[in-house]
Amino acid sequence: MAEGLSPATDIVAVPPEGRAQAVTAHAQGTGSIQAALSRWFAAQALIGLSLVCVAIYAVTAWSFQVKQASEFERQSELIKHLIQESRDDPGRDGLRHKLDDFFSTHAEISLVLRSGDEIIYSSAPARTSGRWVWMPMQEQPMPSGDAAMQLQLGIDVREDAKILARLAWTLVGAVVLGSAVISLTGALLVHRGMQPLKKLVQQTAATGPEHPGRRIDPAPYASEITPWVAQFNAVLDRAEQAYQQLESFNADVAHELRTPLANLIGMVEVELARPRSIEELRDALLSALEEARRVSAIVIDMLFLSKADRGTVARRSAPVSLADQVRTVLDFHEAMLEDTGLRVHVSGDARIGIDAGLVRRALSNLLSNASRYATPGSTIAVVIDTQPDGIWIKVANRGEPVAAEVLPNLFKRFFRAERSRTDSSEHHGLGLAIVAAIARMHGGQTRATSRSGVTEISFSIAPES
Known part of the structure; x- marks a missing residue:
């Protein structure tokens, strides 16, 4: 039973200020949430504003292109x-004169007019430093039968x-300035938003075993933090509860082991105080052996409970009959039942995979407990009942009722319903804890009830998954 047990771990109490420093050091070692959020705010602002400004620039540039296309169409x-109007002018002088008049007031427009390979008119750009955009060549048919003219317009888009x-420069400045402002205000908001967490760290550091009963009030915190506070509480x-159980457990263990060890030491000291015969020494050794076996039984039971508390799962066999397991245990208790005039009635059955040795041990503990408190000559009922949550094995005996405030404690370690420990040499209060x-x-x-003089203690076995 002792194999696989982990060695005891020393528990060192850390003062609140030490815990706060440890939490701060850990936070610094793994990165700051505040710094990370501030960086994300800055990156989000930069990317978001850049996309918006690029979109504004693109829409504006497209609007200028639409305006230029409209201007080309109008001037054309x-x-x-x-x-x-000049189609009847054979020399084209009138056309050239009209075009000169027109372009004298439209310096931002330039024209090249061709008829076949001949350049009829060409207006040189008035702004040599301008930025010209030229439209594709267009043909203008002539109704008089002359060759069609090709014209090409240019517009200064400087x-x-x-x-x-x-x-563009304005938008760049807006991106830089806007990102800086949003980053700064975001950092301030993050810093302010992290204040409750810093307060929570301080309150957490002020709790612990040295402050029993102290809890964190979730009311001042946001709804996102409230579940964490509730879980921490x-x-x-x-x-x-674990500390209290540990203290109680240590006290009970000390009490249970002190008595047999004191008896053993006292017995050996008495026997060594004067010469003894072989028979007397043999009786003394038998008594010492009995006390040693009792100590050994307590230690073995404690090791078993420790193993179970670590989450050990029973190894299940192929499905077996629970009624057969009960009858096997009854054969072992037959002599004890006859001495007290008790009868056992078994009803129900179920087949399920179990660790037969463990289940028989639980049944033996329940039958021993029932036999101990049952009215002599009465009947102990063992019921195997299949329910949605599992298969329940119930052991009921008729006898003195158990107080309602006692029932929740029956499955605790070293708990006895009686105040006195006069029978502690035979029962050390771990039987029902082992059943649980x-x-x-x-x-x-596990479950325990006591009504109308009938006390029923039961445990269940969950179906195999």
């Missing part, structure tokens, strides 16, 4: 109209380019 229609350049509850451990190892539960 005007020039075509001039050409139509002003549009300047506006786009200023817009629940952990504190379990930790305090075996039930847990089979995925089951």
